[in-house]
Amino acid sequence: MSDLPKGLESFLSDAGWGGADIEPIPGDASFRRYFRIRKGDGSVPSSAMLMYAPPPEEDPKPFLEVAKWLRDSGFRAPEIYHELAGDGWILTEDFGDERMREWIEAHPNGETGAYISAVKVLGQLARCKAGPFAPYDMDVYQREVGLFVEWYCPAAGLNVDEDGFVAAWAEVLAPVIEAQEPGVTVLRDYHSENIMMLAPETDGDRAGQGEQGLIDFQDALVGHPAYDLVSLLQDARRDVSPEFERKLLDIYVLGDDLGESIGRDFEADYARLGAQRNAKIVGIFTRLYKRDGKPRYLDLIPRVWEAMERDLAHPAMAPVARWFDANIPADLRAAHGGKVA
Numbered sequence: 001m002s003d004l005p006k007g008l009e010s011f012l013s014d015a016g017w018g019g020a021d022i023e024p025i026p027g028d029a030s031f032r033r034y035f036r037i038r039k040g041d042g043s044v045p046s047s048a049m050l051m052y053a054p055p056p057e058e059d060p061k062p063f064l065e066v067a068k069w070l071r072d073s074g075f076r077a078p079e080i081y082h083e084l085a086g087d088g089w090i091l092t093e094d095f096g097d098e099r100m101r102e103w104i105e106a107h108p109n110g111e112t113g114a115y116i117s118a119v120k121v122l123g124q125l126a127r128c129k130a131g132p133f134a135p136y137d138m139d140v141y142q143r144e145v146g147l148f149v150e151w152y153c154p155a156a157g158l159n160v161d162e163d164g165f166v167a168a169w170a171e172v173l174a175p176v177i178e179a180q181e182p183g184v185t186v187l188r189d190y191h192s193e194n195i196m197m198l199a200p201e202t203d204g205d206r207a208g209q210g211e212q213g214l215i216d217f218q219d220a221l222v223g224h225p226a227y228d229l230v231s232l233l234q235d236a237r238r239d240v241s242p243e244f245e246r247k248l249l250d251i252y253v254l255g256d257d258l259g260e261s262i263g264r265d266f267e268a269d270y271a272r273l274g275a276q277r278n279a280k281i282v283g284i285f286t287r288l289y290k291r292d293g294k295p296r297y298l299d300l301i302p303r304v305w306e307a308m309e310r311d312l313a314h315p316a317m318a319p320v321a322r323w324f325d326a327n328i329p330a331d332l333r334a335a336h337g338g339k340v341a
Helices: 008-014 061-072 100-106 108-127 138-155 162-179 226-233 242-254 266-290 295-312 315-327 330-334
Strands: 021-025 033-038 047-052 080-084 089-093 184-186 195-197 212-214 221-223
Touching: 008 021, 008 047, 008 080, 008 089, 061 080, 061 089, 100 108, 100 195, 108 184, 108 212, 108 226, 108 242, 138 162, 138 266, 162 266, 162 315, 226 242, 226 266, 242 266, 266 295, 266 315, 295 315
Parallel strands: none
Antiparallel strands: 021 033, 033 047, 047 089, 080 089, 184 221, 195 212
């Protein structure tokens, strides 16, 4: 294959996978590339995943650090077979192709069970001492949500009050900063395309559903437990009805199997972080279109915008909601922010 990155075959040879078949697979919204590596000699494992995260655009070291912490803490992250992080190469356990999103499409009766399992993982994360990762502090929250005014607003032809935007978010997010001490490990991109459905069970209430594997966690920080929950339940990539979202939120907040009930301000923080995340995603998806030439992400914006409107309706979001009312025209909002030039 002429388009293989230079150094791939040498890395595989050093890893003990020389001569294996190399199959490129679709990547994500980053500079990372992925390959499935297959052996035909009967050895176990017979397949592996190769991630190429080339510097300077990518740094694979955080992936290795978070993977080790997750595995050491009892979570199902992929085993690392071999790595040469300085050159961007990581060879990992192969979790297969069955992401939670596609698994549910093939097993619609298993949707509730799959989501409950995913929510339970977050309950376990919330009960763990946070990993040795950087804090999800106000600077990070503001930098992320600022992508909305940096990318979406110009693309929509809007001249907005950027200082007022920063001030409104500072007011809204201050309680989150206070509530997230001492903090939990936040994976930051925990949704149906980053949860892998592993070996299936054959009987019982979860027949057909095995373990859930975690991927794409290299950006983990220490923050608020509501962030990953809203990432899962307000998924940019598949519809989660408000009624189902409410049911799963109740399971997280009140479920006996998830430990003690969450504090009374949890749902306000859920709305705050939902709006923050969704505004960020609208900015990122617009950037992927304008800067990186990936228009397919524009089709996801209406779903994200609709969830953001629900978050903005929470009383805790009043300062930011007033900014949206003053700066984003009603016709654009009615169209769920779809008019990106």
